[in-house]
Each structure stands twice: as C-alpha cells, then as structure tokens.
Amino acid sequence: MRLWQYILRRIVFMVPLLISVTLMAFIVSHLVPADPLGMVLSERAMNNPEIVQAYRERWGLDKPLHMQYLIYVWNLLHGDFGDSIATQRPILRDLAQFLPATLELTLAAMVFTIFLGIPFGVLAALYRDRWPDHLTRVLSTIGVSVPVFWLGLLLLNALYFHLRLLPGPGRLDPYITPPPTRTGMITVDSLLAGDWRAFWSALRHLFLPALVLGSYTMGTVSRITRSSLLDVLAQDYIRTARAKGLAEWTVILRHALRNALIPTVTVVGLSFGDLMSGAVLTETIFSWPGMGRYAVLAASYLDLQAIMGVTLVIAFTYVVVNLLVDILYAIIDPRIQVGT
C-alpha cells in the first residue's frame, strides 16, 4: 500500500471516532443536566417565555433527540459552540483567543518530554541495574506520582518567591510591551517581530510551567524508551553490528535507537492528550491565559457550554495528533505500510 493510501484510510477511520466524540459531547451537554436550559440561561431569562422559546428553537430542544443531535453537529460544523456565560462572548471567539497560549505551553512541555525523557531512558537502558537506571526509575516514578498542580506551586514558591531565580506567573514581565499578535504564541510573535527582550522574557516565563507540565509525560517516555531499547539491544542484528567492529556509539545511535524509538513516538503522541489535560491545572497555577484557565473560569460559573467547547477542541486536537502520529509512524517504519 502506498503512503497516501494509508493516510487516506486513516482519515476515513477518523470519521466514526469523530461521530462518537460529538455524540458523547451531545450526551453530556444535553442529557446529563436535568434541565440544560437552566444551565445556560439566567433565572431572569428563564422567566421570560420568549427567550426560552428562542433558545429552544436555536438548539432544537423542542425536536426529537436525533434531530437535536444533528442540529448540534450542524452548529458545531459552523463553529457555533454557543455563548459563554462567563465572558458573555461567543465561545468560538474565546477559544480562538485562548488556544495559542495553551498550544505554546503544551509544545514547550513536549520539548522537555522529548529532550529529557528520551536521553534519560537511553541512559537507564545502557546502565541497566546500575545507579543511572535506579535514578531514572525513581525520578520517573516521582514524575508520574506527583500531582502537577502541587509540583507547580512548590517550584513557583521556591524558584520565584523565595529564590527569585525565575519570574512569577504570567506570560511576560509587566514592564515589557507584548509583541504584535500574529500567532498568539508570544515566543514566536516576539521572534517574528525581532524583539529579543520580549522573547527572553517570554522564554523565562514559559520555562517553569512547561517543565512542570512535562514532568508527568517525561517519566512515561523515559520508561518506554528504556524498555524498548533493552529489547532492541538483545536483537541479533545488534550483535552483528558489534561483531563487525562498529564503534559502540554508532551501534547505539544508528542501529539500536532508531528502531527503539518507534514505541516512543506512539507514547509521545499519546502524551499530547495528557499534556492538554494537565494544562488545565498548570495554567491555573501559573495564571497562564490559555484554554485550561478559561475552562476553570467557566467551571466556576457552571458554564457547561464553554467547558464543552474546550473539551471538544481538546478531543479534536487529540484525534488529529493521533492521525499525525500514525502517519509519522508509517514514514519511520516502512513495515507498517507493507503490513496493512
């Protein structure tokens, strides 16, 4: 099978998943609350029969359930997530404003996950049952056991409040003018504007939240890298490579690691969902104006539509990232294309 055929097949496979995702979202936002209207409209609006009627018609609440679902999906396809109670604006506009900050944080956390997690895993495998292995094991267990919101508070307290090594919550120092918005990611925008002062400030602000957010996935990535590298190192072709006198680092980097990284790619891809989930709490602690903080604000107003908006965007991103991982997978491992 050609690569494009494989990709096409993967995209077709996404359709039933997207249907069940929207169905799930529909169930939570329409069937779970006893009265969805009561969740969306204020008490005063509830007493006004015209408003209630208008709302019922807009979301088709007077129609049979399957029609309601179709109307729901139709509205979603047109970017209509409803209006937020918390911000009094269309939810789509809110999401567009908050998504870049979350993406910036998640991608930075991903960088930590990859560039710390993989080397730790490699070290652990190479020094198996010796102290680097034990240290990595302890660190990764701590990584998956520590609640991110608590770790964030601890580090913020130590590194910002007590030691003054890093800046406090927020995305930029207050005395720096933010660069003109292009992507919404301040590090990228300041680079595009050539504003090095803003870039440095943004980078320093990004460091701690990204490290905290990445701590969980770092542990899983280093563990999977360790075990898959150990598997590969036991293979015959590694013995052959050694037997023909290749330098040890060539054997490890060129022959072993390349094959060992295939499961790691999957785990890194899947960890994207964990990172976006963790972003909800990390953003709250670091006053990071992203979707997580928006969701928490919405939660305090019991603004179900806004929370569902965030949930759906994250779920869609997750599904798309999984598709990209599958494609990447087929590119680095030719056997997959042949096999399917």
Place this chain on the structure above:
Amino acid sequence: MTNTVTSTVWTLQRGEATRGRVRAAWRALRRNRAALIGAFILLVWFFIALTAPYIIPYDPDQQNLADRLQPPNITHWFGTDELGRDIFSRVLYGARISIPIGLIVVALSSLMGMFVGGISGYIGGLFDEIVMRVADAVLAFPSLVLAMAITAALGPSINNAMLAIVVVLWPTYARVMRGQVLAIKSMEFIEAAHAIGVPNWRIFLRHVLPNSYTPILVKATLDVGNAIIIAAGLSFIGLGAVPPTPEWGAMISMGRLKFAQWWIATFPGLAMFTVIIGFNFLGDGLRDILDPRIRRRA
C-alpha cells in the same frame, strides 16, 4: 466412595497449589524492594485513615481565628490555615476522604470494565462493536477534561466527581479485559468445557474471569493514584469536595495564592504524593511479579 476420595484429594491438592502460589507470590513480593516500600507506605496510611479521629490533636473543622496562618510550630506541627484550623489534623483526617475516593472509584471502574469488556469479548458481534466504539469515544477525551465536563453537568460534589471519574476510567479496563478474554476464549480448556456442556455463563464466571484478572489487578493498583490525582484536581478547581471538607486537593487550592504561607499547600500535597507513590511502587512491583514476560526480561 472412590469418587469422594478422589474429589477430596483433588480439592486438597488444589488448596495446596493455591497456597503454594500465594506463598510464591509473597516470597517474590518480599524480594521486590519497591513493592515492599509501597506496601509499607500504604499500611501506614491505612492505619492513619482508620484511626484518624482518635489520633488527631484538633478537630479538623474547628476554626480558631486567633491562631490563623501560623507557621509550623510545637503546638501546630504543620501550621494553621486562614481560618486557624490545624493543618496536621486536617491532613491526617483527609486520608479518610482521598484514599477511599481512589479505592472506590477504581473498584467501580475496574468491575464495570471487566464485566462489560469481558462479555463484549466473549460474545462478540454487534454488542462488542458498540461497546468498543463507546470506549473509543471516551478515550478520545483527555480524562481530566471529560471528568470536568461531566461533573459540571451533574453539579459540583464529591459524589458526582467520583461518578465522572468512573465514566472516564472504565474503558481502559474494558479494553484490557476484552483482549484477555479473546486470547483465553480460543484455548483448549474452554473448548473442553464447551464440549462437556458447561453453560456459557458458567464458563465465563468460572474459567474466563479468573484466568484474566492479573493485568487488571496491576492496572487497578497503578490507577488508584491516578484516580486520587483526578479527584484532587477536580476539587482544586472547585468541582469536587466542597470547602469545609478536609480533602487534600481542596486544601492545596486554599494555599494557592499564599506564597508566604507555604505550609498550607505543601503538607496536603506531600500526603497525597506519598499515598500515590505507595500505590505506584506496589503496582510496579505486582507487575514484575505477576507478568511472566517482564519477569523473564528483568
């Protein structure tokens, strides 16, 4: 007569075999240092949870405004919070809330996952297809975010938070169980049971379930920490435990903006961290002991 003797002997042998296996597992557990440490930490915490009302120095809800925001000292080992409540007492008492939350949530979701996934794998067909699509849909959402939406829809409370976490956790169990059942279903002893006319439900309960619970047990142990983190996360953002309850996540949330009073958030978090690490160490140890593939590799 002969029959009874044979069956008695057989039961005895089986009893011995079980005891032998338990003993072997215990020996393996004793050799596995991480698992032992985990078990020890958990024993201490279970003891604290059981005896908390008798060992705590202060009433966890009792406010004493004269003593508010005191740093750790001789009378208040972990200091006091904004309302002058003793944090040490609240942290110990919180074990009675957070640990049962984790255990109950995981028990419910693993049982649900085992039965749904088990039946789904055993009977296959349309039912299997529907169950797996539902599981896929749930798994497409990051767990905390979906739990947040469900809790918000049901109304914030600790019970609704637990229900929401069960909803997000069961599909992984269903998947693992389904995989196990599919593998076991085609084995010879199941075929033999069919051949001698054992009814389907009996085969499922007596032969399929007992032979497939091992990975579920490991996953469940590792998941308790996970469930505690999600529940605390929900409380942290105000969707779980309601204020006076000494739940660890809610307590951390109280200390969020108080950098100078570091003790308010630090101690409940430390308690939670040790409990979770206990479950993770024990779970890792159980996996090493119960999963023969890993045992050989290690």
